[in-house]
Amino acid sequence: MATAELVLGLLSAGPAHGYDVKRGHDSWFPDSRPLAFGQVYATLGRLERDELVEVVDRASEGGPERTVYALTPKGREHLSRWLTEPVEPTPGGVDEMVRKVVATIRTGEDASAYLARQRATYLHRIRELKSPAPEDDSSSWLVRDYVALHLDADLRWLDRALDRITEQKETSR
Amino acid sequence: MTLTTLITLARPKSSTDRRRSTLLVAAVAVAGVFLLAGQRIVRLGSPDSATYSSYLTEDGLRPGVVTAAVLLAAAACALAFQALRLGTAARDRRLAALRLAGATPSQVRLIGAAEAGLSGLFGGVLAGPLYFAVAAVVQSLPQVGRVLPAPAPGDLAAWPVLAVVLALVAASSGGLLRRQLSTEPKIEPDRRVWQGRYVTIGAVGTILVVLSLMPHSPVLIFVQAAGVLLAASGFAPVAVAAYGRRLERSGDPVRMLAGGRLLHTARSVGRMLALLVVCGGVVGAVLAMGLDHQLSERELTASGDFIYTGLGFVALLSLFAALAAGVAMLAGAADDLLDQRSQLAALNVFGMGAAQVLRSVRIQLTGPAAVAVGAGVLIGGGLVCFRQTRMDPATDTSSVMVFVVVAAGVVGVLAWLLAALASGVLSGQVRDAVDPANLRTT
Amino acid sequence: MTDAALEIQRVEYAYRRDVALRGVSLRVDPGEIVAVTGPSGCGKSTLLHCAAGILRPQAGTVALAGRNLAELSEAERTRVRRTQAGIVLQFGQLVPDLSLQDNVALPLLLEGHDAAAARRAALGWLERVGVAADNEALPRELSGGQNQRAAVARALVTGPAVVFADEPTGSLDSRAGEQMMELLVSSAGDGGAALVIVTHDNLVAAYADREVRLRDGVVQHEVRLS
Numbered sequence: 076m077a078t079a080e081l082v083l084g085l086l087s088a089g090p091a092h093g094y095d096v097k098r099g100h101d102s103w104f105p106d107s108r109p110l111a112f113g114q115v116y117a118t119l120g121r122l123e124r125d126e127l128v129e130v131v132d133r134a135s136e137g138g139p140e141r142t143v144y145a146l147t148p149k150g151r152e153h154l155s156r157w158l159t160e161p162v163e164p165t166p167g168g169v170d171e172m173v174r175k176v177v178a179t180i181r182t183g184e185d186a187s188a189y190l191a192r193q194r195a196t197y198l199h200r201i202r203e204l205k206s207p208a209p210e211d212d213s214s215s216w217l218v219r220d221y222v223a224l225h226l227d228a229d230l231r232w233l234d235r236a237l238d239r240i241t242e243q244k245e246t247s248r
Numbered sequence: 249m250t251l252t253t254l255i256t257l258a259r260p261k262s263s264t265d266r267r268r269s270t271l272l273v274a275a276v277a278v279a280g281v282f283l284l285a286g287q288r289i290v291r292l293g294s295p296d297s298a299t300y301s302s303y304l305t306e307d308g309l310r311p312g313v314v315t316a317a318v319l320l321a322a323a324a325c326a327l328a329f330q331a332l333r334l335g336t337a338a339r340d341r342r343l344a345a346l347r348l349a350g351a352t353p354s355q356v357r358l359i360g361a362a363e364a365g366l367s368g369l370f371g372g373v374l375a376g377p378l379y380f381a382v383a384a385v386v387q388s389l390p391q392v393g394r395v396l397p398a399p400a401p402g403d404l405a406a407w408p409v410l411a412v413v414l415a416l417v418a419a420s421s422g423g424l425l426r427r428q429l430s431t432e433p434k435i436e437p438d439r440r441v442w443q444g445r446y447v448t449i450g451a452v453g454t455i456l457v458v459l460s461l462m463p464h465s466p467v468l469i470f471v472q473a474a475g476v477l478l479a480a481s482g483f484a485p486v487a488v489a490a491y492g493r494r495l496e497r498s499g500d501p502v503r504m505l506a507g508g509r510l511l512h513t514a515r516s517v518g519r520m521l522a523l524l525v526v527c528g529g530v531v532g533a534v535l536a537m538g539l540d541h542q543l544s545e546r547e548l549t550a551s552g553d554f555i556y557t558g559l560g561f562v563a564l565l566s567l568f569a570a571l572a573a574g575v576a577m578l579a580g581a582a583d584d585l586l587d588q589r590s591q592l593a594a595l596n597v598f599g600m601g602a603a604q605v606l607r608s609v610r611i612q613l614t615g616p617a618a619v620a621v622g623a624g625v626l627i628g629g630g631l632v633c634f635r636q637t638r639m640d641p642a643t644d645t646s647s648v649m650v651f652v653v654v655a656a657g658v659v660g661v662l663a664w665l666l667a668a669l670a671s672g673v674l675s676g677q678v679r680d681a682v683d684p685a686n687l688r689t690t
Numbered sequence: 691m692t693d694a695a696l697e698i699q700r701v702e703y704a705y706r707r708d709v710a711l712r713g714v715s716l717r718v719d720p721g722e723i724v725a726v727t728g729p730s731g732c733g734k735s736t737l738l739h740c741a742a743g744i745l746r747p748q749a750g751t752v753a754l755a756g757r758n759l760a761e762l763s764e765a766e767r768t769r770v771r772r773t774q775a776g777i778v779l780q781f782g783q784l785v786p787d788l789s790l791q792d793n794v795a796l797p798l799l800l801e802g803h804d805a806a807a808a809r810r811a812a813l814g815w816l817e818r819v820g821v822a823a824d825n826e827a828l829p830r831e832l833s834g835g836q837n838q839r840a841a842v843a844r845a846l847v848t849g850p851a852v853v854f855a856d857e858p859t860g861s862l863d864s865r866a867g868e869q870m871m872e873l874l875v876s877s878a879g880d881g882g883a884a885l886v887i888v889t890h891d892n893l894v895a896a897y898a899d900r901e902v903r904l905r906d907g908v909v910q911h912e913v914r915l916s
Contacts, residue, residue, distance in 0.1 A: 190910075190911065191910075191912075191913050192913070194911075195901070195913035195914065195915060197892075198892065198895055198898075198901060201896035202915060202916070223896075224893075226892075227892045230892045231892065234729070496788070496792070499804075499805025499806075499808070504788060504792060504796075505787070505788075508785065509787055512786075590781070591785050594777070594784075595785060596744075597742060597744055597775070598771075598772055598797045598800060599768045599769065599772035601768060684739055687739075687783075
């Protein structure tokens with residue numbers, strides 16, 4: 076569900092407590108379910124194990140709430156890669172696309188490479204869906220049409236989102 | 249909308265706009281000259297019969313001269329009105345943009361009125377010095393030609409009044425132009441239906457003419473003229489449609505374009521051509537009468553020069569009417585260019601450039617106009633000869649007929665050249681129409 | 691020169707004070723389908739007009755079927771454009787006074803071909819696009835879709851190297867648009883022509899082998915779709 080990558084994104088601005096990570100996530104996705112602390116610390120633990128994140132300040136007493144985590148260079152690289160990797164056009168993929176775009180805005184990354192690759196993947200899939208299949212029966216085209224139109228909608232949202240990002244960048248200059 | 253805004257929006261923007269307003273100014277100036285002349289003659293007390301032509305000195309004839317001046321002014325105004333119709337794609341786009349920006353129809357009309365009014369005012373102002381110049385020239389003519397008295401101080405008062413009146417008339421015409429408010433295409437009825445009707449009208453006209461030529465029927469000039477007009481009005485559109493069809497089948501794209509346009513505008517073009525036939529008829533009749541008078545040794549009630557001046561007036565009137573008809577055809581062609589600009593721009597991509605489109609416009613105008621005018625001269629001259637022969641069987645009108653035939657040819661050629669020159673006026677409209685900017689609209 | 695159907699290099703174009711293209715390069719191989727996309731005002735229609743030889747760029751080169759347009763005289767450019775570039779626009783834009791068949795035959799007639807042969811070829815293409823039954827009808831007597839089909843026939847009748855389509859489905863509903871795209875792609879293929887489609891519609895862009903996206907007069911990205 077890309078929660079790990081989101082945590083990496085939340086740490087990209089600088090080292091932070093687990094509590095800050097949870098607060099950051101909830102402000103990035105105000106309409107989603109708030110991130111549970113348990114999930115935050117579990118994710119941080121996994122990331123630390125994978126050397127994508129490291130502890131920079133361990134409180135003398137108290138538990139993990141007082142620990143400060145930071146991105147490692149490997150973690151930064153992993154984050155970058157995730158931000159530019161297109162999402163596969165599967166039914167559940169749009170969630171990840173939204174998270175990716177939000178993370179891109181928040182971390183100030185350049186989205187043009189991502190846009191190119193995402194458009195390529197989705198357009199390719201739309202192309203596949205629109206070419207008539209050999210065993211075309213009475214209803215399979217219905218489903219393919221549905222998926223194609225929704226992929227189109229996702230792409231249109233993506234375009235608008237990135238247009239506004241560019242606009243915001245240009246006006247803030 | 250403030251006055252400054254109005255003037256800014258109304259000023260001519262491109263060279264084609266300027267050409268249009270120049271034509272308008274010229275036509276209004278000419279009308280103004282005739283009107284100033286008319287009012288001068290009206291205010292003439294008792295003219296010296298030794299200085300001026302009998303047209304001015306004889307009380308019975310003076311109203312006729314004034315009428316002629318008014319008619320000539322009216323013809324010049326008709327010409328001016330047709331010049332107003334010479335819009336351009338750029339002007340259309342500008343007005344459409346203004347409408348989209350929220351300009352109300354009355355505001356758009358106001359702009360059209362201001363455009364025309366400014367040109368009208370300028371023309372009216374120009375009419376003053378032009379009139380004085382013409383009057384001075386007329387004074388230097390021999391007595392028979394002095395149909396215009398020397399200018400009087402009252403003329404200086406009449407001039408500004410006239411200028412304002414002309415400006416107002418121009419403004420109201422400019423405001424009433426249909427095109428600037430709606431560019432909906434006109435629906436075209438089925439060709440077979442209207443062709444039948446027009447042939448019938450033409451047949452009726454022909455019958456009238458034939459009847460008037462019968463040995464014992466009273467020769468009523470009006471019946472004859474009406475017959476000619478009806479015959480021309482009926483047959484001209486049908487002939488134009490047939491010509492258009494032939495051009496369409498030619499396989500030459502320029503001719504096909506011209507043919508298609510003629511085929512689909514046959515009725516309005518035919519109407520103008522009928523007018524040209526009548527004008528040609530008048531000129532033919534005048535030429536025949538003049539030559540016949542010259543050749544015959546008949547006793548006359550008035551001096552020859554007197555008759556010639558009268559004939560000259562009539563011929564001049566015909567000329568103006570013909571010019572108005574010609575400009576009307578030109579304006580119609582310009583209108584079509586506007587209506588079809590998006591398609592012409594697309595055709596431009598396929599290689600039919602401005603030069604070729606202009607050539608197709610030229611084909612549309614020259615042939616029909618030349619044939620109409622030439623035929624008219626032939627008909628008018630022929631009818632006069634026929635009448636002279638009937639009235640006095642002894643006269644030999646063959647030389648007059650020969651002259652009429654030659655004149656028909658010469659006038660036809662002149663009309664062709666004039667039409668070719670006139671279509672050049674549309675070069676700006678053509679370039680505007682094929683411009684790639686038009687590819688973005690319907 | 692090259693064997694590309696269309697080769698554009700560093701083309702710049704400005705309308706008076708509005709700079710539409712700031713150095714765009716594009717190469718289209720024979721038979722390829724390229725979609726040019728981007729937000730409105732990005733310069734895609736201008737690019738199409740420059741590529742089709744309708745506009746002369748202020749800088750850069752345009753080579754259509756190997757002929758560099760800038761090196762040609764006005765008459766030669768028109769000839770190259772006529773024989774190597776077909777164009778399909780949003781509204782068909784056929785000449786209203788002529789029948790469908792005459793309209794489709796026009797490019798061949800402008801090339802100087804014999805009238806009868808041109809009309810025959812036109813009828814052939816009208817059959818290919820499915821409106822042969824209406825060949826004597828006037829454009830205004832038919833629907834927008836039928837007009838567009840005739841426009842496709844007109845674009846292909848001279849056997850061009852490239853067919854340019856500017857928002858070809860813009861005035862059609864989604865089903866008619868789909869049919870138009872299928873027709874455009876298949877008939878361009880039949881005619882051996884490359885296809886350059888300017889569109890803002892993703893579903894139309896999906897028909898392409900390659901997408902070139904413009905933004906503010908420059909190429910934002912180029913990706914393979916096939």
